[in-house]
Amino acid sequence: MSDIAEVQSFTVTFIIRRFNPETDTEPYWQDFDVQMYSTDRVLDALHKIKWDVDGTLSFRRSCAHGICGSDAMRINGRNRLACKTLIKDLDISKPVYVEAIKGLPLEKDLIVDMEPFFAAYREINPFLQTSAKPEKEHIQSPEQRARFDDTTKCILCAACTTSCPVFWTDGQYFGPAAIVNAHRFIFDSRDEEAQVRLDILNSKEGVWRCRTTFNCSEACPRGIEVTKAIAEVKQAVLRGVR
Amino acid sequence: MKNFNLEKAGWLFMRGSGAVLIVLIFTHLSVNLLSDGGVKAIDFAFVAGKLANPFWQWFDVTLLWLALIHGANGMRTVINDYVLREKFRKGLLVALVASTALLIVMGTLVVFTLDPCPVGSPAELLPSFCPVA
Numbered sequence: 004m005s006d007i008a009e010v011q012s013f014t015v016t017f018i019i020r021r022f023n024p025e026t027d028t029e030p031y032w033q034d035f036d037v038q039m040y041s042t043d044r045v046l047d048a049l050h051k052i053k054w055d056v057d058g059t060l061s062f063r064r065s066c067a068h069g070i071c072g073s074d075a076m077r078i079n080g081r082n083r084l085a086c087k088t089l090i091k092d093l094d095i096s097k098p099v100y101v102e103a104i105k106g107l108p109l110e111k112d113l114i115v116d117m118e119p120f121f122a123a124y125r126e127i128n129p130f131l132q133t134s135a136k137p138e139k140e141h142i143q144s145p146e147q148r149a150r151f152d153d154t155t156k157c158i159l160c161a162a163c164t165t166s167c168p169v170f171w172t173d174g175q176y177f178g179p180a181a182i183v184n185a186h187r188f189i190f191d192s193r194d195e196e197a198q199v200r201l202d203i204l205n206s207k208e209g210v211w212r213c214r215t216t217f218n219c220s221e222a223c224p225r226g227i228e229v230t231k232a233i234a235e236v237k238q239a240v241l242r243g244v245r
Numbered sequence: 246m247k248n249f250n251l252e253k254a255g256w257l258f259m260r261g262s263g264a265v266l267i268v269l270i271f272t273h274l275s276v277n278l279l280s281d282g283g284v285k286a287i288d289f290a291f292v293a294g295k296l297a298n299p300f301w302q303w304f305d306v307t308l309l310w311l312a313l314i315h316g317a318n319g320m321r322t323v324i325n326d327y328v329l330r331e332k333f334r335k336g337l338l339v340a341l342v343a344s345t346a347l348l349i350v351m352g353t354l355v356v357f358t359l360d361p362c363p364v365g366s367p368a369e370l371l372p373s374f375c376p377v378a
Binding site (some may be wrong): 168172209237 | 251255
């Protein structure tokens with residue numbers, strides 16, 4: 004009955020960037036050796052540390068299944084969701100570095116202040132605007148729906164915006180996530196206020212700040228082609244929505 | 246000018262000038278370095294000969310302006326990205342604009358006013374192709 008091989012277990016070293024605003028003046032790196040299975044995720048390692056080793060370790064997580072967007076963090080220098088990063092996909096012969104996402108104010112350990120991120124999101128009017136009275140459904144063809152399908156996948160985890168080098172140095176920049184969510188409504192055939200959003204994103208801190216670095220597309224845990232969406236918004240500013 | 250947007254204008258300029266510069270730069274390189282004896286043929290007479298021709302004057306001036314403005318706009322974004330102290334950033338931008346403007350003015354002057362054989366200069370300072378006074 005032993006044809007099912009025992010799941011392999013091994014020791015993985017995690018080096019986590021810690022910061023407690025009440026006692027520390029500067030963040031510091033702390034390492035933890037954790038017994039892991041190849042089926043585990045980075046989030047499981049954080050749980051093991053918090054539950055069994057050091058209860059003061061602070062991080063956000065809600066659904067733990069890649070939908071709520073709470074646990075975006077920098078894992079080995081790349082923005083990932085801890086709940087979607089499998090141990091077997093990391094090089095565990097070396098330590099795994101985990102730190103908070105960059106460009107937003109660090110609050111504690113792996114937690115940052117997300118308010119500037121959501122402020123930019125709110126500025127682009129992320130809701131359907133239409134003059135029709137809500138008496139019957141808005142008709143939309145599958146082709147019209149497909150036009151903005153990619154950008155409906157966003158979970159607002161901030162992995163893209165905090166991987167953007169422009170956002171790191173220019174906190175005023177709207178950032179990829181806000182533009183993605185503007186794209187979702189700009190190209191929605193039912194929405195009537197695309198021009199308002201385009202005018203907002205045509206501002207000094209709007210889409211023209213984008214340097215096409217592709218960090219955001221690489222970082223998106225939902226596989227959204229973020230840089231492509233930004234390029235489409237640039238084209239829409241220049242030529243109108245098509 | 247209410248709708249003028251420097252970032253948008255810059256973004257468009259970089260793409261337009263970039264496409265033109267590819268043509269200009271490779272034409273410049275092939276004419277100077279490959280054709281007619283190649284790189285060894287370049288000397289004062291070669292340059293003076295080119296700058297005596299109105300076609301190459303306008304070609305070189307276009308290349309000069311586009312390359313300098315394209316490069317300066319790139320430097321502007323680099324400065325905006327990396328320099329966080331506001332006064333230092335402003336200072337660098339002023340220096341960038343001043344040096345770019347100086348190079349454009351001097352370059353344009355040279356292209357249109359170059360006289361390889363100025364009248365009244367001592368013969369030993371003039372290139373050999375100049376008519377002996």
